[in-house]
Amino acid sequence: MTTSLAPDKPKVQAPVINDFSIEVATVNGSGSQTANNMLMRSIFQMGVPCSGKNLFPSNIAGLPTWFTIRANKDGYIARKAELDILVCMNPDTVFEDIQNLRSGAVCLYNEELPVNEDIRKDLTWYKIPFARIVKECCPDAKLRRLVTNMIYVGVLDFLLEIDLQETFKALKKNFARKPKAADVNIVAAQAGYDWAKANLVKRDPFRVQRMNKTQGKIIIDGTSAAALGAVFAGVTVLTWYPITPSSSLCEAMIDYLNEYRMDKATGKATFAVVQAEDELASIGMVLGASWAGARACTATAGPGISLMSEFIGLSYYAEIPAVIFDVQRTGPSTGLPTRTMQGDIRQCSGASHGDTKHPLLFPSDPSEAFDMAGQAFDLAERFQTTVFVMLDLDLGMNNWMSDAFNYPTKPLDRGKVLSVEDLKRLGKFERYRDVDGDGIPYRTLPGTDHPIASYFTRGSGHNEKALYSEKPHDYKNNMDRLARKFETFRAHVPGPVVEYEPGAEIGFIAFGTSHAATQESRDQLRNEKGVKTSYLRLRAYPFNQAVRDFISRHKHVYVIEQNRDGQMRDLLALEVGGECTKLRRVNHYTGVAIDARFITNTVLSQEGK
Amino acid sequence: MAPEIATPQVPAEQRKQNRLGLILPDYQGSASTLCAGCGHDSITNQIIRAYFEMGIPPHMVAKMSGIGCSSKTPAYFVNKGHGFNAVHGRMPAIATGAVLGNKHLYTIGVSGDGDTASIGMGQFVHLLHRNVPMIYIMENNGVYGLTKGQFSATADLGSKSKWGKDNPAEPIDCCAMAVELGCAFVARSFSGDTKQMLAIFKAALAHKGTAFIDIVSPCITFNNHEGSTKSYKWAKDHEEQIHEIGFVPFFEQVEAEVKPGETREVQFQDGSRVRFKAVGKDYDPTNKEQALSELFKTQKERSFLTGILYLNPKQKDFCTELDTVDPPLATLPESLTRPPKEVLEEVMERLR
Numbered sequence: 001m002t003t004s005l006a007p008d009k010p011k012v013q014a015p016v017i018n019d020f021s022i023e024v025a026t027v028n029g030s031g032s033q034t035a036n037n038m039l040m041r042s043i044f045q046m047g048v049p050c051s052g053k054n055l056f057p058s059n060i061a062g063l064p065t066w067f068t069i070r071a072n073k074d075g076y077i078a079r080k081a082e083l084d085i086l087v088c089m090n091p092d093t094v095f096e097d098i099q100n101l102r103s104g105a106v107c108l109y110n111e112e113l114p115v116n117e118d119i120r121k122d123l124t125w126y127k128i129p130f131a132r133i134v135k136e137c138c139p140d141a142k143l144r145r146l147v148t149n150m151i152y153v154g155v156l157d158f159l160l161e162i163d164l165q166e167t168f169k170a171l172k173k174n175f176a177r178k179p180k181a182a183d184v185n186i187v188a189a190q191a192g193y194d195w196a197k198a199n200l201v202k203r204d205p206f207r208v209q210r211m212n213k214t215q216g217k218i219i220i221d222g223t224s225a226a227a228l229g230a231v232f233a234g235v236t237v238l239t240w241y242p243i244t245p246s247s248s249l250c251e252a253m254i255d256y257l258n259e260y261r262m263d264k265a266t267g268k269a270t271f272a273v274v275q276a277e278d279e280l281a282s283i284g285m286v287l288g289a290s291w292a293g294a295r296a297c298t299a300t301a302g303p304g305i306s307l308m309s310e311f312i313g314l315s316y317y318a319e320i321p322a323v324i325f326d327v328q329r330t331g332p333s334t335g336l337p338t339r340t341m342q343g344d345i346r347q348c349s350g351a352s353h354g355d356t357k358h359p360l361l362f363p364s365d366p367s368e369a370f371d372m373a374g375q376a377f378d379l380a381e382r383f384q385t386t387v388f389v390m391l392d393l394d395l396g397m398n399n400w401m402s403d404a405f406n407y408p409t410k411p412l413d414r415g416k417v418l419s420v421e422d423l424k425r426l427g428k429f430e431r432y433r434d435v436d437g438d439g440i441p442y443r444t445l446p447g448t449d450h451p452i453a454s455y456f457t458r459g460s461g462h463n464e465k466a467l468y469s470e471k472p473h474d475y476k477n478n479m480d481r482l483a484r485k486f487e488t489f490r491a492h493v494p495g496p497v498v499e500y501e502p503g504a505e506i507g508f509i510a511f512g513t514s515h516a517a518t519q520e521s522r523d524q525l526r527n528e529k530g531v532k533t534s535y536l537r538l539r540a541y542p543f544n545q546a547v548r549d550f551i552s553r554h555k556h557v558y559v560i561e562q563n564r565d566g567q568m569r570d571l572l573a574l575e576v577g578g579e580c581t582k583l584r585r586v587n588h589y590t591g592v593a594i595d596a597r598f599i600t601n602t603v604l605s606q607e608g609k
Numbered sequence: 610m611a612p613e614i615a616t617p618q619v620p621a622e623q624r625k626q627n628r629l630g631l632i633l634p635d636y637q638g639s640a641s642t643l644c645a646g647c648g649h650d651s652i653t654n655q656i657i658r659a660y661f662e663m664g665i666p667p668h669m670v671a672k673m674s675g676i677g678c679s680s681k682t683p684a685y686f687v688n689k690g691h692g693f694n695a696v697h698g699r700m701p702a703i704a705t706g707a708v709l710g711n712k713h714l715y716t717i718g719v720s721g722d723g724d725t726a727s728i729g730m731g732q733f734v735h736l737l738h739r740n741v742p743m744i745y746i747m748e749n750n751g752v753y754g755l756t757k758g759q760f761s762a763t764a765d766l767g768s769k770s771k772w773g774k775d776n777p778a779e780p781i782d783c784c785a786m787a788v789e790l791g792c793a794f795v796a797r798s799f800s801g802d803t804k805q806m807l808a809i810f811k812a813a814l815a816h817k818g819t820a821f822i823d824i825v826s827p828c829i830t831f832n833n834h835e836g837s838t839k840s841y842k843w844a845k846d847h848e849e850q851i852h853e854i855g856f857v858p859f860f861e862q863v864e865a866e867v868k869p870g871e872t873r874e875v876q877f878q879d880g881s882r883v884r885f886k887a888v889g890k891d892y893d894p895t896n897k898e899q900a901l902s903e904l905f906k907t908q909k910e911r912s913f914l915t916g917i918l919y920l921n922p923k924q925k926d927f928c929t930e931l932d933t934v935d936p937p938l939a940t941l942p943e944s945l946t947r948p949p950k951e952v953l954e955e956v957m958e959r960l961r
């Protein structure tokens with residue numbers, strides 16, 4: 001290639017401290033994940049807020065994959081659309097990767113790649129002889145391919161002034177149970193650092209300086225966080241069918257269960273895990289187990305929800321608890337199964353046939369995923385219905401900086417379950433009667449040794465005594481009670497987090513992983529354009545009065561979400577009646593996580609500014 | 610107002626108490642709403658009798674079903690047990706879940722040939738594959754009764770519909786499939802053969818693992834005519850018992866001589882024993898190869914062979930494999946299911 005895209009030489013720039021993004025372009029299956037995580041951890045350990053996002057294909061080995069780390073002194077951890085530093089390791093994407101760089105960016109590349117530095121005179125180039133460095137530092141030829149990745153970490157440590165000791169510390173932590181692996185990687189990082197120190201002259205402005213903004217924080221992915229939440233919520237039954245991106249939630253839960261939930265006295269499990277034959281079976285097993293009284297859950301993604309829908313409806317009508325972790329992603333069949341989307345809101349809020357409605361919880365970071373996992377079990381058992389925890393691939397499979405998790409303060413809420421003693425005292429039990437006026441009936445568990453304990457579970461055709469009935473008033477009474485029960489939910493699901501900005505005419509509504517980009521966009525609008533915005537972060541459906549009030553109090557309300565149709569916007573529109581005309585859409589749907597600049601630009605254009 | 614539970618008729622012989630001091634009516638259910646003369650009702654009666662005679666605590670019974678005429682029947686027996694009418698073809702998953710939640714329940718699933726061999730085939734196969742401890746009865750009439758007489762996948766090739774149409778496909782033999790899949794208790798019976806059904810049900814209650822029982826149970830309304838191979842007449846004329854079955858529960862041990870070539874005995878894990886008396890030739894129900902070859906022969910010759918076709922009481926069941934603590938997972942206290950604060954601290958420390 002001889003055409004020069006931008007002929008200007010990079011100008012000498014002022015130092016940029018703790019504010020940049022790095023992308024590593026590599027080949028799937030080349031073992032770069034550990035190196036990238038170690039780089040992110042090194043920055044994190046220096047007290048600088050950061051996040052890591054892995055953009056990977058539906059493939060085990062061979063296709064291109066990109067890992068992006070963002071470090072930001074102000075704590076912005078959403079994806080940043082523009083890259084500052086690129087590490088080129090993949091011959092298949094090298095030209096496209098280089099072309100996509102903004103002017104003034106930095107490019108590190110493997111000397112074996114056919115790169116002509118003249119094509120982008122506006123970049124700062126560093127050519128690295130990976131093969132030579134790895135050959136010297138790693139005598140075992142079989143390991144070279146893997147440890148090559150640690151060499152760019154060492155090089156970046158030198159260039160960005162990251163303390164090499166922090167990388168060593170991260171490696172020792174990561175390979176706590178494999179000290180040999182830690183050693184091999186430490187040697188490689190050191191070799192990369194030494195080579196860079198001896199051969200490179202720093203010509204770019206990016207630097208890491210120690211801060212103290214990560215104190216008390218942890219790095220974890222959202223699926224591990226939710227899994228841990230379930231383990232501390234006393235989950236006893238997990239059933240699942242493998243599907244990206246929810247498999248990692250189940251696998252994390254299995255690891256935690258095996259580690260922390262074996263009974264010390266007997267050495268036996270206080271839980272059961274079943275890998276089901278499909279999603280129809282996994283949700284069926286959850287309902288069977290919950291019906292018997294276990295705390296049961298499953299995890300899946302959109303296609304799995306489609307298959308589960310009939311049983312989800314049965315859970316609604318027969319009133320059986322279920323917790324479903326939905327790690328949302330794009331598309332059915334082949335397509336973008338490894339890309340993120342907030343795309344199952346419509347599907348989950350009304351899954352199944354008839355007048356079914358289901359509560360949804362929306363964690364926006366790992367700490368909330370941990371808390372909401374616990375809340376979901378309490379709510380499901382209290383309300384005897386399916387509760388969804390709506391993660392997405394971005395939260396689920398990426399590394400997030402998060403507050404450390406708080407140990408639950410409340411005991412488990414096992415809901416309205418009548419014991420033998422209760423039945424003796426009451427002398428009466430009607431399974432579907434609204435005794436307390438909240439729409440929530442009482443239940444008994446199979447195996448309860450009392451003559452009036454048993455009842456027969458069916459779908460919608462039953463009366464208050466759980467006897468088969470096709471009478472119109474029995475059906476209607478039951479449906480009205482179920483509607484009351486759903487109303488009761490409003491006060492029990494986590495309420496929104498509201499931030500009113502004095503004088504703001506514009507309101508933002510966001511949820512889940514759109515939160516970080518939304519916060520950053522609000523600052524951009526304020527700082528760059530003087531546009532003030534209030535912000536309501538939804539944490540659950542159904543909504544409560546605070547949501548209606550927020551919409552009432554603003555001229556325009558932008559609903560920011562990661563799907564094409566504005567699924568949350570439409571749910572809100574149903575809620576607020578005539579005021580729905582105030583609701584505007586900010587819909588990001590590329591399969592890649594939303595970024596602040598997209599929100600800012602979309603809002604400015606709709607505001608005519 | 611109609612009574613919720615049919616008033617049981619209690620003749621003197623039925624006032625006999627079982628080992629729990631309960632009488633037969635303690636095991637009854639609501640009145641059946643199936644067609645008068647339905648084969649399913651006679652199966653229901655033998656289920657009631659088996660649970661009574663085995664002295665199963667009624668409150669520990671979990672009755673599961675899918676959708677169809679057969680799936681209505683759990684409402685007609687053991688009213689003191691909890692029942693669950695699931696969705697079509699998905700009873701195995703619900704039942705598996707119930708067993709996960711409480712492995713001490715006596716779980717029984719009643720399904721039909723449509724609910725099992727068509728819409729529910731996937732879940733049926735995996736239930737057997739896991740060896741979930743429960744009884745699985747397939748009330749087999751060759752038609753979809755509740756949707757008015759369409760052929761099911763177990764209907765024989767050439768069997769005539771009520772409207773004179775020949776069934777165009779070979780039947781799926783769920784017993785042969787069950788043996789192939791490793792099910793360790795596979796039986797076939799006829800709803801008109803009450804004595805054999807009772808013995809099989811009692812043996813099934815003693816078995817630890819999935820006990821699959823295929824029972825030809827004629828549909829009086831849609832499949833009981835001339836030319837049907839699932840009619841009362843056809844079944845009566847064609848039933849061939851492969852052996853006579855005697856069951857001796859662990860709590861009533863009676864010694865009897867085992868004569869090689871004439872009688873065989875198999876012991877269950879709880880000490881109960883089942884005795885097989887040869888009818889014609891000697892048949893070894895613990896021999897998988899023989900079971901399969903007999904089943905292939907019946908398929909070829911269109912014969913109707915009944916009895917316990919295959920039995921292996923030693924096969925590891927699902928709950929043994931899961932190795933959970935002894936109390937039901939459903940009722941474990943928080944002290945056992947929520948790890949202490951130090952554990953969370955330890956995990957957090959690793960992530961800092």
